[in-house]
Amino acid sequence: xxxxxxxxxxxxxxxxxxxxxxxxxxxxxxxxxxxxxxxxxxxxxxxxxxxxxxxxxxxxxxxxxxxxxxxxxxxxxxxxxxxxxxxxxxxxxxxxxxxxxxxxxxxxxxxxxxxxxxxxxxxxxxxxxxxxxxxxxxxxxxxxxxxxxxxxxxxxxxxxxxxxxxxxxxxxxxxxxxxxxxxxxxxxxxxxxxxxxxxxxxxxxxxxxxxxxxxxxxxxxxxxxxxxxxxxxxxxxxxxxxxxxxxxxxxxxxxxxxxxxxxxxxxxxxxxxxxxxxxxxxxxxxxxxxxxxxxxxxxxxxxxxxxxxxxxxxxxxxxxx
Amino acid sequence: xxxxxxxxxxxxxxxxxxxxxxxxxxxxxxxxxxxxxxxxxxxxxxxxxxxxxxxxxxxxxxxxxxxxxxxxxxxxxxxxxxxxxxxxxxxxxxxxxxxxxxxxxxxxxxxxxxxxxxxxxxxxxxxxxxxxxxxxxxxxxxxxxxxxxxxxxxxxxxxxxxxxxxxxxxxxxxxxxxxxxxxxxxxxxxxxxxxxxxxxxxxxxxxxxxxxxxxxxxxxxxxxxxxxxxxxxxxxxxxxxxxxxxxxxxxxxxxxxxxxxxxxxxxxxxxxxxxxxxxxxxxxxxxx
Numbered sequence: 001x002x003x004x005x006x007x008x009x010x011x012x013x014x015x016x017x018x019x020x021x022x023x024x025x026x027x028x029x030x031x032x033x034x035x036x037x038x039x040x041x042x043x044x045x046x047x048x049x050x051x052x053x054x055x056x057x058x059x060x061x062x063x064x065x066x067x068x069x070x071x072x073x074x075x076x077x078x079x080x081x082x083x084x085x086x087x088x089x090x091x092x093x094x095x096x097x098x099x100x101x102x103x104x105x106x107x108x109x110x111x112x113x114x115x116x117x118x119x120x121x122x123x124x125x126x127x128x129x130x131x132x133x134x135x136x137x138x139x140x141x142x143x144x145x146x147x148x149x150x151x152x153x154x155x156x157x158x159x160x161x162x163x164x165x166x167x168x169x170x171x172x173x174x175x176x177x178x179x180x181x182x183x184x185x186x187x188x189x190x191x192x193x194x195x196x197x198x199x200x201x202x203x204x205x206x207x208x209x210x211x212x213x214x215x216x217x218x219x220x221x222x223x224x225x226x227x228x229x230x231x232x233x234x235x236x237x238x239x240x241x242x243x244x245x246x247x248x249x250x251x252x253x254x255x256x257x258x259x260x261x262x263x264x265x266x267x268x269x270x271x272x273x274x275x276x277x278x279x280x281x282x283x284x285x286x287x288x289x290x291x292x293x294x295x296x297x298x299x300x301x302x303x304x305x306x307x308x309x310x311x312x313x314x315x316x317x318x319x320x321x
Numbered sequence: 322x323x324x325x326x327x328x329x330x331x332x333x334x335x336x337x338x339x340x341x342x343x344x345x346x347x348x349x350x351x352x353x354x355x356x357x358x359x360x361x362x363x364x365x366x367x368x369x370x371x372x373x374x375x376x377x378x379x380x381x382x383x384x385x386x387x388x389x390x391x392x393x394x395x396x397x398x399x400x401x402x403x404x405x406x407x408x409x410x411x412x413x414x415x416x417x418x419x420x421x422x423x424x425x426x427x428x429x430x431x432x433x434x435x436x437x438x439x440x441x442x443x444x445x446x447x448x449x450x451x452x453x454x455x456x457x458x459x460x461x462x463x464x465x466x467x468x469x470x471x472x473x474x475x476x477x478x479x480x481x482x483x484x485x486x487x488x489x490x491x492x493x494x495x496x497x498x499x500x501x502x503x504x505x506x507x508x509x510x511x512x513x514x515x516x517x518x519x520x521x522x523x524x525x526x527x528x529x530x531x532x533x534x535x536x537x538x539x540x541x542x543x544x545x546x547x548x549x550x551x552x553x554x555x556x557x558x559x560x561x562x563x564x565x566x567x568x569x570x571x572x573x574x575x576x577x578x579x580x581x582x583x584x585x586x587x588x589x590x591x592x593x594x595x596x597x598x599x600x601x602x603x604x605x606x607x608x609x
Contacts, residue, residue, distance in 0.1 A: 061417055063424075107600030114359050117420060119599055121361070122547050126592045133585040242543065246428060253421065282436045289428035293407065296422050300414045 019170055026159030039162050039230065041271040042169030046223035047244065048251035048263035048270075049172040050216040053179065055249075056258030057188045058212045059195075061113075064104075064120035065248045067127050068097040068217045069224030070239035074131065076225045077148035077234045081137050086153055090164075090225040097221025098214050105210055124240040131236035147235035150228065161230040168223050175219065176260060184211060192258075220248075243285070250288055253295055256302030265303050329459050331576040337465035339572030340472035341534055343565050344527040345545055346552035347475060348520035350564050353553065355496040355516040356412070358419050362427035364546030366521055369430055370396060370528020371537050372438050374445055385445050385529045392525040400521030404514040427542065434539035445532035464533040471530055472568070475523060480561060482519075492516045544588065551595035570594075 026035060047065060054060045072093030079089035108119040135146035179185050187208040190198035199205050224244075228234050247270055255266025273291075277284035299306050345367055352360045360366075370392055377388035403426065411419040444450075453462045483489035494502040495512045503509050531537060531545065548571060556567030571591050578590025 055417075061420065107596060111599065114357070114416065114420060118359050118361075118550050121543075122550070122592060122595060125544060125547050126589070126596070129589045129592065133589065242428075246424075249421065249424070282432050285432040286429050286436075289425045289432070292425035292428070293422050296414070296418050296425065297407065297410050300418050 019166075022166055023163065026162050032158060035158055035162050037271050037275055039158070039165045040274070041267055042162075042165035043223050043227050044247050044251055044270055045169040045263060045267040046172040046219055047248040048255070048267050049176050050220045050223075051248040052252045052257060052259075052263050053176060053212055054216050055252065056262070057180070057185070057192060058209055059192050060209060060213065061117040062120050062213070062216070063117055063245055064123040065220055066124040066240045066242060066244040067120075068101065068220040069227070069244045070124065070127060070131075070234075070236070071100055072097045072221035072225040073228030073234045073239050074148070075221075076229050077150045078137055080151040080153075081148065086150060086229050090222060090229060093225030094218045094222040097224070098218045101214050101217030102210075105213060109206065109210065109213075124242070124245075128236050128240040131239070147233065150232050150234070153229055153232055158230075161226065164226045164229075165223075168219070168226055172219050172223075173264070175215070179212070179215070180260065184208060188212060246285075246288060246292075250292055252302075253292060254302055256304035256306075256308075257300075259302065259304045259308070262302055262304045269303075328577075328580070329457075330461070331580040332573065333456075333459050333461055334465055335573035335576035336569050337461060337469040337572070338534070338576060339565075339569035340465075340469035341527070341530055341568075342548055342552050342571050343472040343568030344468070344475060344523065344530060346549040346556075346564050346568060347472075347479065347561075348523040348527070349546075349549045350553050350561075351479070351520045351523070352517060355492055356408075356419075356513055358408070358412075358416065358423070359550070360517075360520070361420065361423040361546065362430060362542075363520075363524060363549060364542030364544070365427045365430040365434075366396065366400075366524040366542075367528045367531055367545055368434060368537055368539065368542040370525040371445070371532035372434055372443070372528075372539075373525070374529045374532055375438070375443055378445060378447065384447055385533060389525060389529060392529070393522045396521040396525040397518045400524075401514050401518035404517035405510075408517065409510050409513065431539050431542060438539065440538055440540070442536045442538050443532070444536040445529070447533075450533055464530070468530050468534060471526060472565070475526060476561060476565065479519075479523070488512070488515055547595070548591060551591065551598075554595060555598050 022038070025038070047069070051062070051065060054062045072090075075093040075096040076086055076089035079092055080086055084092065104123060108116055111119045131146050179188075187198070187203045190201065190203055191205055191208060195205055228239070251266035251270045252263050253266065254269050255262030255264065270288075273288065274284065277287060295302065301309065345364075348366070349360060349363045352358055352363070373392045373395065374385040374388045377383045377391065378385055407422055407426070408419055411422040450464055451462075453460055454466070455461070483493055491502070491507045491512045492515065494505065494507060495509045495516075499509055502512075535541075551571055552564060552567040554567070555570055556563030556565070571594065574594045575587045575591045579587035582590065
């Protein structure tokens with residue numbers, strides 16, 4: 001299937017208009033419940049976009065989303081305990097996640113394919129155990145694991161968190177757009193098609209994969225930091241739970257892996273599912289698992305992939321291409 | 322008790338505990354060897370095995386080992402069906418798709434266990450679970466010895482099965498070269514399903530011993546998956562002897578880590594060992 005990438009500035013005006021509408025929502029008095037789900041949507045969108053960048057474009061099945069989210073969340077929380085304001089803590093969270101990604105890239109980038117997947121799956125578990133036995137600041141350990149409240153966020157209302165999430169969600173979309181049209185994106189496409197050939201053509205495979213890994217860690221970290229600043233409390237079992245990964249993965253796979261618009265559709269459906277199944281938390285995860293399995297088996301290209309396929313069949317232009 | 326005499330207990334326990342990790346890793350290693358797939362749901366299968374034995378013990382009063390008479394066929398059947406109807410289709414798409422399907426199955430089973438058996442920590446406690454025996458200065462719980470013996474028995478059984486029976490030879494052939502095996506008249510789809518089912522049957526045995534040795538919750542599958550993966554990584558994929566040595570090394574790392582750094586750090590030591598091996602020698606200490 002041939003895919004044409006529109007230019008960087010293409011279809012920009014409706015996009016900007018959409019952002020403007022979304023940005024005024026808290027001002028015009030949208031109910032709190034609605035804002036909360038939109039907040040989640042943008043957080044998930046950022047996570048899914050970054051998962052898509054790694055799995056869909058770089059060929060890295062990275063199962064350590066929770067490690068970046070949890071580390072950044074802990075950075076914000078601990079930052080507020082040592083006197084760092086939370087808005088700086090959010091940036092610091094992204095930085096710490098990136099640093100962590102850089103550090104672990106030494107061992108995990110020696111692994112290929114499925115080994116890489118399992119190597120990264122270990123990371124959140126390791127971090128969970130670290131924070132279960134280690135409490136960096138704030139006195140003795142109470143109960144099981146190091147739990148922290150985020151200080152100094154009491155005065156911030158939901159609307160402002162919503163804007164922060166909107167910013168990171170939209171930024172992740174733009175980032176993907178820019179990356180895919182830059183030299184980095186071309187390199188990634190070459191590597192995905194055939195990494196040996198790409199290496200022979202003078203592409204530094206290791207460097208390009210590392211860059212996309214670091215970018216993904218940074219944005220995932222920022223999204224996690226915003227989430228935990230909003231939720232106001234962090235503890236190891238929740239922070240490093242596999243659900244972060246499940247959400248990012250599900251949103252990407254439902255929407256369409258390796259397709260730019262995929263995560264937008266996918267994140268919307270995941271949030272809708274959470275809204276519909278809010279009362280049945282246990283069953284909700286089972287249903288999400290069932291959806292993941294059935295999408296993988298029935299339509300591995302996801303919804304956007306399916307739509308694209310139909311369009312390709314129907315449009316007469318494809319013949320002349 | 323200081324020095325060597327004090328160390329002899331954690332060393333013996335570590336070696337015996339390694340048996341449990343070998344048992345958990347054998348299924349993972351078998352599936353990987355045959356299908357080149359790392360079954361992310363393996364830890365959860367083991368936990369399902371533990372819960373099955375737990376239910377049999379509390380509701381019907383059956384000994385955990387006796388309950389395997391039902392547990393092994395049950396997991397064997399589920400494993401066969403999963404491979405036949407889900408994974409074989411996913412393989413047709415790509416290996417990554419199969420991995421994600423396994424991930425989905427893992428989530429489904431985890432939450433299924435959570436709903437049926439609640440998230441509380443459980444353990445299998447038959448009368449002999451609390452007994453221990455001593456050789457000289459070494460005191461070891463009986464279940465640790467059972468872990469070790471079970472690992473040896475299952476390993477020997479699997480080895481003979483793969484070497485001597487038609488199905489075993491067919492599994493080996495399909496793992497070496499799928500196309501060639503197909504040309505020789507082997508139904509590889511069926512062989513894959515059997516290999517997966519056998520791995521699940523081994524997971525049932527591992528589940529019972531896990532339940533006897535440690536308390537478990539519906540979500541502890543992930544940590545045991547990681548330990549099993551560590552065993553496979555340390556030992557090098559595809560070698561049964563390597564798997565055995567890998568298990569013993571991880572068991573030792575855990576008990577010695579607990580001895581020197583305290584009980585809270587013992588899992589951490591094992592995980593860090595896995596990571597160091599990944600960084601230094603990704604193909605495993607005994608891998609080629």
